[in-house]
Amino acid sequence: MSHAVTCTAPVNIAVIKYWGKRDEELILPINSSLSGTLSQDQLHARTSVMARADFASDAIWLNGKQESIENPRLQNCLREIRKLAAAKQTHQQGAPLPTDKVHICSVNNFPTAAGLASSAAGYACLVYALAQLYKVGDSLAEVTKLARVGSGSACRSIYGGWVRWVMGEAADGSDSIAEQVVDEHHWPEIEVLILVVSDHKKTTSSTAGMQTTVETSSLVKHRADKVVPQRMEDIQNAIRARDFETFGRITMQDSNQFHAVCLDTYPPITYLNDVSRGIIDMLTKYNAHKGKIQVRAFSWQVS
Ligand SMILES: Nc1ncnc2c1ncn2[C@@H]1O[C@H](COP(=O)(O)OP(=O)(O)OP(=O)(O)O)[C@@H](O)[C@H]1O
């Protein structure tokens, strides 16, 4: 007998950035973060999962290409889901056995590993689909914890609207969960414009980059301990009050500090290019004039 589920999950864009882990295995962050989830019909991952007793092994295809199922993140998700399924086995009618093998097929409708949060949409989608398949994850909070062990930012894609990932304090990660701050109807005037300045795979993955940052940057500790807690408070207040001026300022400052921390890492990490720096400069000037300057024309040379 086979069991199958297909889900889509959207991308989320952090306005207070997660950067640095206190536990690499459980994916526990050194600071809380906050993001907006884009609507499902635009940038998303679509994942189908099928479990059958007669599949020889687990397998995954990403964007049409078979990938290694031995990926430790993937293994962590499968193990946690199966652990919950095994605990529930007696009363889960219609769910596969935890011992059945699963085939996973996922497609992103946007560039993968290019800085557009593909791991967030991808793991949120995978974990949600597996939770449906195995009939586990009784609350969305529990599903956010499962998504977190795939990729930290994935826990925020489980909810729509504005979402915070509370860093938590427990060593086992039990209080490191995502929560919705306000839903997607709260601030309908907000529109997200994504300017793709490069669709190449990043030279440094987020996982590797933040690991080197924690090892070498002195600025990141200051950021996590002294800057982010107040910013989290302030940006949530700005979102609740729909105060775009404050929201925009904090978002730009946090993005700038994230890139400063990357530069403070050794060897330094550079995600910005001349085009993105030009866009940041333009937006800073635009916001300073409360949107009242006229944008006539832009032309950038992209080599
Ligand atoms: N749909 C998906 N299903 C499962 N895993 C995925 C999916 N999409 C991406 N991934 C995994 O996430 C990895 C990319 O994550 P990475 O953090 O490097 O980039 P990103 O998430 O696109 O960028 P950023 O984290 O800066 O926003 C891929 O190599 C793959 O292992």
Ligand SMILES: C[C@@](O)(CCOP(=O)(O)OP(=O)(O)O)CC(=O)O
């Ligand atoms: C810059 C970021 O997008 C980094 C996201 O990092 P990931 O969540 O991709 O990292 P892992 O937990 O190692 O998978 C900021 C953010 O989304 O908060």
